Amino acid sequence: MTEFIQYLVSGVALGGVYALVALGFVVIYRASQVFNFAHGELLAFGALSMVWMTAPAVSEEDMLSIGAPEVSGLGLPWFAALPIALAATGVLAALVERVALRPLVGRPVFVSIIITLFIGALLRTAMILIYGAGGMPLATPWDPMGSFQIGDAVLGYTSAAIIGASAVALLAFFALLRFSRLGIAMRATSSDQETALALGIPVGRVFAATWMIAGGFAALAGVCVAVRDPQVDPTTGFIALRAFPAVIVGGLESPTGAVLAGLLLGVAEVMTAGYLNDALGDMGRNFHIVMPYLLMIAVLIVRPYGLLGQRKVERL
Amino acid sequence: MLELANLEVVYHGVVRVLTGVSLTVGPGEIVALLGPNGAGKTTTLRAITGLLDLHEGRITKGEVRFGGEAIGGLSPPTIVGRGISQVMEGRRILGELTVEENLRAGAHRADRAQIKRDLEKWFTRFPVLGERRHRAAGYLSGGEQQMLAIARALMSHPKLLLLDEPSLGLAPKIVADVGALVRTINADGTGVLLVEQNAAMALSLCHRGYVMEGGQIVLDGTAEALRADDDVREFYLGLGGGADARSYRDVKHYRRRKRWLS
Numbered sequence: 001m002t003e004f005i006q007y008l009v010s011g012v013a014l015g016g017v018y019a020l021v022a023l024g025f026v027v028i029y030r031a032s033q034v035f036n037f038a039h040g041e042l043l044a045f046g047a048l049s050m051v052w053m054t055a056p057a058v059s060e061e062d063m064l065s066i067g068a069p070e071v072s073g074l075g076l077p078w079f080a081a082l083p084i085a086l087a088a089t090g091v092l093a094a095l096v097e098r099v100a101l102r103p104l105v106g107r108p109v110f111v112s113i114i115i116t117l118f119i120g121a122l123l124r125t126a127m128i129l130i131y132g133a134g135g136m137p138l139a140t141p142w143d144p145m146g147s148f149q150i151g152d153a154v155l156g157y158t159s160a161a162i163i164g165a166s167a168v169a170l171l172a173f174f175a176l177l178r179f180s181r182l183g184i185a186m187r188a189t190s191s192d193q194e195t196a197l198a199l200g201i202p203v204g205r206v207f208a209a210t211w212m213i214a215g216g217f218a219a220l221a222g223v224c225v226a227v228r229d230p231q232v233d234p235t236t237g238f239i240a241l242r243a244f245p246a247v248i249v250g251g252l253e254s255p256t257g258a259v260l261a262g263l264l265l266g267v268a269e270v271m272t273a274g275y276l277n278d279a280l281g282d283m284g285r286n287f288h289i290v291m292p293y294l295l296m297i298a299v300l301i302v303r304p305y306g307l308l309g310q311r312k313v314e315r316l
Numbered sequence: 317m318l319e320l321a322n323l324e325v326v327y328h329g330v331v332r333v334l335t336g337v338s339l340t341v342g343p344g345e346i347v348a349l350l351g352p353n354g355a356g357k358t359t360t361l362r363a364i365t366g367l368l369d370l371h372e373g374r375i376t377k378g379e380v381r382f383g384g385e386a387i388g389g390l391s392p393p394t395i396v397g398r399g400i401s402q403v404m405e406g407r408r409i410l411g412e413l414t415v416e417e418n419l420r421a422g423a424h425r426a427d428r429a430q431i432k433r434d435l436e437k438w439f440t441r442f443p444v445l446g447e448r449r450h451r452a453a454g455y456l457s458g459g460e461q462q463m464l465a466i467a468r469a470l471m472s473h474p475k476l477l478l479l480d481e482p483s484l485g486l487a488p489k490i491v492a493d494v495g496a497l498v499r500t501i502n503a504d505g506t507g508v509l510l511v512e513q514n515a516a517m518a519l520s521l522c523h524r525g526y527v528m529e530g531g532q533i534v535l536d537g538t539a540e541a542l543r544a545d546d547d548v549r550e551f552y553l554g555l556g557g558g559a560d561a562r563s564y565r566d567v568k569h570y571r572r573r574k575r576w577l578s
Contacts, residue, residue, distance in 0.1 A: 194404070199401075
C-alpha cells in the first residue's frame with residue numbers, strides 16, 4: 001500500500017508536468033488552430049533561462065579552470081528568477097506567433113506544422129549556441145533530498161513543489177478562463193472569430209495573450225522538469241512529445257481533458273514503471289515510456305475525439 | 317451620422333460586389349436596406365464594420381464616414397469603439413458560452429459597474445434570459461437567441477446599430493417582438509440600419525429606406541413613399557397593383573431590372 005501511494009504521488013507530479021504542457025498545446029490549438037511543435041523548445045528555453053539566471057556568476061579567469069561551468073550565470077535569487085523566466089518564455093511564444101504564424105492565417109494546416117517544426121529546430125540550435133549542448137543542473141532553494149513523512153509514505157520536497165506549482169497554475173488558468181474579461185474573450189475568439197471581432201474583441205491581442213500564457217506554462221513545466229532531473233540541456237524539450245498522448249487522450253479542444261489526461265497518463269506511466277516493467281523481464285525495459293502511447297491508441301479506438309473531445313452545443 | 321459615399325467593394329481582387337453605393341443614416345433614425353439575395357447588403361455592412369478583411373474584400377473606391385470621420389479600413393474593434401455595433405446574420409450566438417458570458421463578450425471595453433447595470437437591465441427586459449443566464453446559450457430558442465444577439469450588440473452602447481436579417485427563420489409573433497425591440501432601442505436614441513428581406517416588417521419600422529440590387533442603390537425614399545411605390549409593392553410586399561394584378565409568369569425577368577436601372 002505504501003508503495004502504491006508512493007507511486008501515486010510521483011505519478012501525479014509527473015502528470016502535473018504533462019498537464020501543463022498539454023494545456024499549452026490545447027490553448028494554442030483552440031486559439032489559432034496551430035499545433036505548436038516548438039512547444040518543447042519553449043519548455044527548454046524556460047528551464048535553461050532559469051538555470052542561467054540562478055547560476056552563480058563566474059569571473060573570466062575562473063572560466064578557464066578545469067571543471068568550471070561552461071556558462072557564467074547571473075546569480076539572481078531563485079524566486080526572483082522564476083517569474084522572469086516564465087514571462088520571458090511567454091514573450092518569446094507571443095513573438096513566434098506574431099512573426100511566424102500570424103501571416104499564415106487561412107493557409108493549410110500543414111504549412112503551420114512545418115513552420116513550427118522549423119522554429120523548434122531553430123530555437124534548439126540557438127540554445128545550443130548560447131548555453132552549450134552540455135547539461136546543467138538547476139539548484140533548488142529547498143533541500144532536493146528533503147522529504148515529508150506522511151503516514152508510511154514519503155513525499156519529497158521536490159515532488160511537493162511540482163504538484164503545488166502545477167495545481168496553482170492550472171487552477172489560476174481555469175479561474176481566468178471562467179471569470180475574467182480576457183478569459184471570456186479567449187473563449188469567444190476560439191468559438192467564433194468573426195463574431196468576436198464584430199463584438200469589438202481585439203482578436204490579435206487575444207492571440208498574443210493566449211500564446212503568452214501557453215509559453216508561461218511551458219516554462220513552468222520546464223522548471224519542474226529541471227528541479228526533478230539532475231541536469232537540463234536544449235534537448236530537454238523532447239519531454240513535450242511525451243505529453244503529446246495527453247493532448248490526444250484528453251481531446252484536442254478541451255483544456256479540462258488535457259489536464260485530466262495529463263494526470264492520468266503521468267500516474268499510468270509511473271505505475272507501469274513500478275509494477276509492470278520488472279514483470280515483463282527484458283522486454284519490459286522502458287516499457288513505461290510506451291504505455292501512454294498504448295493508452296492513447298486504446299482511447300482513440302473507443303472515443304476518436306478523446307475523452308472530453310469537442311462536444312458542440314446544438315439545438316435539435 | 318453614417319455616410320457611405322460612392323462605395324465600391326471588390327472581393328479577392330476580382331469580384332466587384334458594390335458598384336458605387338451611397339447612403340446615409342442620420343442620428344436617431346431607422347433606415348432599412350432592402351434587396352434580393354446577392355444584392356450586396358451584407359457586404360455593405362461589412363464595409364462599415366471593417367469585417368471585409370476577413371473575407372478578402374477591399375474598399376477600392378469611395379468613403380465610409382461616421383460622425384464626420386473616415387472609418388473605412390479601420391479594424392473592427394476600433395470601429396466598435398467609435399460606436400457602431402453589429403448583429404450579424406444568423407445571430408451568431410456563442411453556443412458554448414453561457415447567456416451571461418455572451419453578454420459580457422459584447423462589453424469587452426465597458427467598466428464593471430456598467431456591465432452589471434446592463435446585465436440587470438437586459439435580464440429584467442427579457443426574464444427568459446435571466447432565468448437561463450448560467451446555461452449554455454446554444455440551448456436558447458431561435459427568438460431568444462435573436463434577443464440575446466441584439467442585447468449583446470447593445471452592451472457596447474453604440475450610437476448606431478446594424479441589424480442583418482433579424483427576422484430570419486423566426487415565427488411571425490417573434491418577428492413582431494424583434495420589431496418592438498428595435499423601436500425601443502431607437503426611442504432610446506440609437507440609430508438603426510436594418511438589412512432585411514422581410515420588406516413588410518422593415519418598412520413598417522423604418523423612417524427611410526433604400527432598395528439595393530446588383531450592388532447599387534436603385535431606389536430610396538421615406539417609408540411611406542416606398543410603401544406606395546408600385547415596384548416595391550409588387551416585388552417586395554407581394555401586393556399586386558389591385559385591379560391589374562398579374563401572374564409572375566407574365567413578368568419577364570429582365571423587366572424589373574430594366575425599369576430600375578434605366
